[in-house]
Amino acid sequence: VVKGRASLTQEKEKFAHEHEEMKNLEAIVQEIKPTALIGVAAIGGAFSEQILKDMAAFNERPIIFALSNPTSKAECSAEQCYKITKGRAIFASGSPFDPVTLPNGQTLYPGQGNNSYVFPGVALGVVACGLRQITDNIFLTTAEVIAQQVSDKHLEEGRLYPPLNTIRDVSLKIAEKIVKDAYQEKTATVYPEPQNKEAFVRSQMYSTDYDQILPDCYSWPEEVQKIQTKVDQ
Numbered sequence: 001v002v003k004g005r006a007s008l009t010q011e012k013e014k015f016a017h018e019h020e021e022m023k024n025l026e027a028i029v030q031e032i033k034p035t036a037l038i039g040v041a042a043i044g045g046a047f048s049e050q051i052l053k054d055m056a057a058f059n060e061r062p063i064i065f066a067l068s069n070p071t072s073k074a075e076c077s078a079e080q081c082y083k084i085t086k087g088r089a090i091f092a093s094g095s096p097f098d099p100v101t102l103p104n105g106q107t108l109y110p111g112q113g114n115n116s117y118v119f120p121g122v123a124l125g126v127v128a129c130g131l132r133q134i135t136d137n138i139f140l141t142t143a144e145v146i147a148q149q150v151s152d153k154h155l156e157e158g159r160l161y162p163p164l165n166t167i168r169d170v171s172l173k174i175a176e177k178i179v180k181d182a183y184q185e186k187t188a189t190v191y192p193e194p195q196n197k198e199a200f201v202r203s204q205m206y207s208t209d210y211d212q213i214l215p216d217c218y219s220w221p222e223e224v225q226k227i228q229t230k231v232d233q
Helices: 025-032 049-058 078-084 119-129 136-148 152-156 164-184 197-204
Strands: 036-039 063-066 090-093
Touching: 025 049, 049 078, 078 090, 119 136, 119 164, 119 197, 136 164, 164 197
Parallel strands: 036 063, 063 090
Antiparallel strands: none
């Protein structure tokens, strides 16, 4: 994005470079030497081998986000990115990719930048406390909570997001934070305010599990088990 570009939107202005317009992505990368590439144009293979090599040459930890869907439209695969950058890239994708094992035996788990990490927890929190309005701050808070669920071990494995199989726990944390903030900011409509926010949110979570297979059974009261056999005289 350059400042002389026609129809430059306000959101892009602060990121625009003082540079003549260029069309070839490989030439742009070599000229600008960016620290991050974010692909959202659905042009499959746009991040070529040369681009990935250059990004690794310019940066100790190049940021490569190939966010286009489906997989056929991804700018590069996780395997291409990790192997060409020798595992140094900070990678995320829009499509799911399998773990990648490098020649040194290290296995990296690509993060999937998907809104499935966001909307379950946001919806749960909003519904649980009857939030009056969904603001931009809700999503900033959500991003912070998701980031807090990424451990040092996850980072060592190349993950930028918590494992997807922990989504219920992640959603609980998001909803709990939304509920806490809502009561603090007086934007909740469900009262009285629950003291234990985590337990309150957990009670609102839907489960497809049955507590037991058999229906509930009860003992018949003893006093009604006696059969009258003699008619009173």
